[in-house]
Amino acid sequence: MDVRAEFLNFFEKKGHKLTPSAPLVPDDATLLFVNAGMVPFKSIFTGEIPRPNPPRATSCQTCIRAGGKHNDLDNVGYTARHHTFFEMLGNFSFGDYFKEEAIANAWEFVTEVLKLPKDKLWVTVHDSDDEAEKLWQKHVPLERIKRFGDSDNFWQMGDTGPCGPCSEIFIDQGSEHFNTEEDYLGGDGDRFLEIWNLVFMQYERSADGKLTPLPKPSIDTGMGLERVIAVCEGKQSNYDSSLFMPLIDKVAQLCGKPYSYESGASYRVIADHIRSTAFLLAQGTNFDREGRGYVLRRIMRRAVRHGYLLGIREPFMYKLLDVVNDLMGEAYPYLIEKKEAISEQIRLEEERFLSTIASGLELFEEELKNTKDVFSGSVAFKLYDTCGFPLDLTQDMLRDKGLSVNIEEFDALMKEQRERSKASWKGSGDKASSGDFKALLERLGHNEFIGYSDTIANCTVVALLDDNFKEVQTLSSTGWVMFNKTPFYATSGGQCGDSGVLKGYGRVVETNKFFELNLSQVELEKPLHVGDSVEAIVDISRKEIEKHHSATHLLHSALREVLGDHIAQAGSSVDSDRLRFDFSHPKAMGSEEVTQVEDFVNNIIAKGEDSQTKIMSVDEAKNSGAMALFGEKYGAEVRVVSFGDASVELCGGTHVKNVAQIGSFIITKESGVSAGVRRIEAICGTSALNYSKELRNTLQEVSEAVKHKDALIGVDRLKKEIKTLKSEIEALEANVGKEVQTESINGVDLIVDELGAGDIKKSIDDFKNQKDSVAILLFQVKGDKVLIAAGVKNASLKAGDWIKEIAPIVGGGGGGRPDFAQAGGRDASKIEEAKKAALAFAKKALEG
Numbered sequence: 001m002d003v004r005a006e007f008l009n010f011f012e013k014k015g016h017k018l019t020p021s022a023p024l025v026p027d028d029a030t031l032l033f034v035n036a037g038m039v040p041f042k043s044i045f046t047g048e049i050p051r052p053n054p055p056r057a058t059s060c061q062t063c064i065r066a067g068g069k070h071n072d073l074d075n076v077g078y079t080a081r082h083h084t085f086f087e088m089l090g091n092f093s094f095g096d097y098f099k100e101e102a103i104a105n106a107w108e109f110v111t112e113v114l115k116l117p118k119d120k121l122w123v124t125v126h127d128s129d130d131e132a133e134k135l136w137q138k139h140v141p142l143e144r145i146k147r148f149g150d151s152d153n154f155w156q157m158g159d160t161g162p163c164g165p166c167s168e169i170f171i172d173q174g175s176e177h178f179n180t181e182e183d184y185l186g187g188d189g190d191r192f193l194e195i196w197n198l199v200f201m202q203y204e205r206s207a208d209g210k211l212t213p214l215p216k217p218s219i220d221t222g223m224g225l226e227r228v229i230a231v232c233e234g235k236q237s238n239y240d241s242s243l244f245m246p247l248i249d250k251v252a253q254l255c256g257k258p259y260s261y262e263s264g265a266s267y268r269v270i271a272d273h274i275r276s277t278a279f280l281l282a283q284g285t286n287f288d289r290e291g292r293g294y295v296l297r298r299i300m301r302r303a304v305r306h307g308y309l310l311g312i313r314e315p316f317m318y319k320l321l322d323v324v325n326d327l328m329g330e331a332y333p334y335l336i337e338k339k340e341a342i343s344e345q346i347r348l349e350e351e352r353f354l355s356t357i358a359s360g361l362e363l364f365e366e367e368l369k370n371t372k373d374v375f376s377g378s379v380a381f382k383l384y385d386t387c388g389f390p391l392d393l394t395q396d397m398l399r400d401k402g403l404s405v406n407i408e409e410f411d412a413l414m415k416e417q418r419e420r421s422k423a424s425w426k427g428s429g430d431k432a433s434s435g436d437f438k439a440l441l442e443r444l445g446h447n448e449f450i451g452y453s454d455t456i457a458n459c460t461v462v463a464l465l466d467d468n469f470k471e472v473q474t475l476s477s478t479g480w481v482m483f484n485k486t487p488f489y490a491t492s493g494g495q496c497g498d499s500g501v502l503k504g505y506g507r508v509v510e511t512n513k514f515f516e517l518n519l520s521q522v523e524l525e526k527p528l529h530v531g532d533s534v535e536a537i538v539d540i541s542r543k544e545i546e547k548h549h550s551a552t553h554l555l556h557s558a559l560r561e562v563l564g565d566h567i568a569q570a571g572s573s574v575d576s577d578r579l580r581f582d583f584s585h586p587k588a589m590g591s592e593e594v595t596q597v598e599d600f601v602n603n604i605i606a607k608g609e610d611s612q613t614k615i616m617s618v619d620e621a622k623n624s625g626a627m628a629l630f631g632e633k634y635g636a637e638v639r640v641v642s643f644g645d646a647s648v649e650l651c652g653g654t655h656v657k658n659v660a661q662i663g664s665f666i667i668t669k670e671s672g673v674s675a676g677v678r679r680i681e682a683i684c685g686t687s688a689l690n691y692s693k694e695l696r697n698t699l700q701e702v703s704e705a706v707k708h709k710d711a712l713i714g715v716d717r718l719k720k721e722i723k724t725l726k727s728e729i730e731a732l733e734a735n736v737g738k739e740v741q742t743e744s745i746n747g748v749d750l751i752v753d754e755l756g757a758g759d760i761k762k763s764i765d766d767f768k769n770q771k772d773s774v775a776i777l778l779f780q781v782k783g784d785k786v787l788i789a790a791g792v793k794n795a796s797l798k799a800g801d802w803i804k805e806i807a808p809i810v811g812g813g814g815g816g817r818p819d820f821a822q823a824g825g826r827d828a829s830k831i832e833e834a835k836k837a838a839l840a841f842a843k844k845a846l847e848g
Helices: 003-013 039-045 099-113 130-136 225-232 245-255 265-282 291-309 317-328 339-369 377-387 391-399 407-421 437-444 541-563 591-607 618-623 685-706 711-735 760-770 799-810 828-847
Strands: 017-019 056-064 085-093 121-126 145-148 154-156 161-172 192-205 211-224 456-465 478-483 500-502 506-514 517-524 533-538 569-574 579-584 611-617 637-643 647-650 665-674 677-684 742-745 748-754 774-782 785-793 813-816 820-825
Touching: 003 017, 003 056, 003 085, 003 099, 003 225, 039 056, 039 211, 056 265, 085 099, 085 225, 085 265, 099 130, 099 161, 099 192, 099 211, 121 130, 130 145, 130 161, 154 192, 161 211, 192 225, 211 225, 245 265, 245 291, 245 317, 265 291, 265 317, 265 339, 291 317, 291 339, 291 391, 317 339, 339 377, 377 391, 377 407, 437 456, 437 517, 541 569, 541 579, 541 591, 541 637, 541 647, 541 665, 541 677, 541 685, 591 665, 611 618, 618 637, 665 685, 677 685, 685 711, 742 828, 748 828, 760 774, 760 785, 760 820, 774 799, 774 828, 785 799, 785 828, 799 813, 799 820, 799 828
Parallel strands: 017 056, 121 145, 748 774
Antiparallel strands: 056 085, 085 211, 121 161, 154 161, 161 192, 192 211, 456 478, 456 533, 478 517, 500 506, 500 533, 506 517, 569 579, 579 677, 611 637, 637 647, 665 677, 742 748, 774 785, 785 820, 813 820
């Protein structure tokens, strides 16, 4: 039985809207990941946004509990039910039906669809909930209905806000399997297993603790898919079910050791963690040193370490992806679509960790010898900082030893590092969270964006908000304006919001979207009132924004063409003067690949393809081959933007009418963002033109500086001169402190030597200036030539005769005055022979 499909079909037939699983990364600053099925509906339950139509929904929501307040990581693999990744089946009523229908639906599904034995099912209710107990008696004998207090059967979202009693369905798994003292309903044993929780959201809790009945009470239910499948298959552990055993069997195959439940914690850890890893990577979270990416890294490295315990010494996790896809790819096809990219990212992360795991384990074992009760926090930090061991991995290694880590010491060192790097993670949030947007939505509805066709429009002011997003009737300086319709595009989908002018009133500095409302931030020169009619004019910069946005689509296609279909967008930013595009790719692009991508985009621009925009359903769009971004919120109908066959994407942004309007496209930078994610920065349109002008001017300046109209030739000449000068400097440095061999004959200092670097004539002049009577001859090699120079002062030797005698030995000739002479030769190998001859000739002349 496909429990997931049966559940969703069951509630869809009962009028619930089938809602796809929301992304694991929530649009909620208070949560690291979606950790429960109701999270995507939180804003509806709290009243921030109006109830949908129909006011009931059903979903199978993917969830992660591996960080923050809801963290099951430590228990995964060691218990029968804990997982980092799980699926939560749920049905929800937003002020529609309440307890009676929720209870009847749950009982029908459990007994008639799942066909669980009625005599094994038990129910709990809150000890104050007489209504729920009475309703349950229609289905369950009173003796199998138990009452419990707040800790077991009362649910609340926070200290204040919606809350209410809950009712849980349990199944008795049998005393033959579970018979400890805790195996009773309400005990800590596993005999009575909770399979479904029905939350009756009927109160509003105030700050003083008072409970006030809600005017429209709601229903929130949750049933863990992994748990209910295990129950249906008669398994006492989720890991023994068909959801996990194929993965465990594959791990056993890879390590070459058979699996047994009693000693198989490592197998279970790996089977659980590959699911979390695959889903997070597929949805755009990447390995990182902080935030969600760090949680992903912790999960991954914990699995690799357990593989290490099983004797696996090479990357192996990526080999489990085929099994994950076989089990879950039909329900979540993006796993299959992104398999290549996911596999490469996992393999690279495994290689990174395996390169340090051996040294880390050695450091761990060494410190273990010095540990009695508490493991050193500084060593734990070193394991983290140097060897890549997350803290909970060190804690996991210590749990079998019955030891703990000095958390205070570890945290102090971590704090110091964060302060040094200023790298603390900040969750996503809404800077306008204090505004009362619910009231605006309910009163005014969505304001239409008309900017696809109109950049000038007469608009009516329907609401004004001050800088704190509080409604006002008149705005005199700065604040936010809501028009009945607006030509200003609100920041979304990577495209920046429009600026512009409100004729006669002031200017629009930016436009943002808050809870589906398009609001423009203004700086006014004249007061604006609710009800005023104004002429709104979008700034000319919109045209440049459109060029960069369309170029981003072409760039996406180019990357897939050049690098492969595994390329997936991981973020983008489009402005009037630049674009940034992040994408999944395991390694840096080569210069040739960058050029190919740039050429691909420019070739499309040169073809002058018209843009086409069609409105269709999401399914029609995907079937047409349009690329959709995971995590983007799409309505029932979507805009599909295409540029011929080159690019087809779901997009709500604004674009050029013809790609030729983009002008030219230039990639200015390719860099890494995080493990497995690369970034391209590029420019087009006016920015590209200005960039080309700057390059031309710079090239002209370079040509003038190197004194050659061909800058490359001039630079090459300078490089050669620099090389020669460097050689001379090295030779001079080598000669520093070197003593010149001087011999005195009849009061004349005789010097014959080889000069490493410098000016040979100047060196001779320096010697003549330093001495009263001297005869000096120097050799110097310059490239393939040998320079010879001689100088004489107050001596009976003539420099010209000396040079004429010696130069032929090195293959040259020359002469000069009695006090100075020079010559050139070509055979440096004869310098030593020439030096001996020069000494002999001089001595004979000076002694005679």
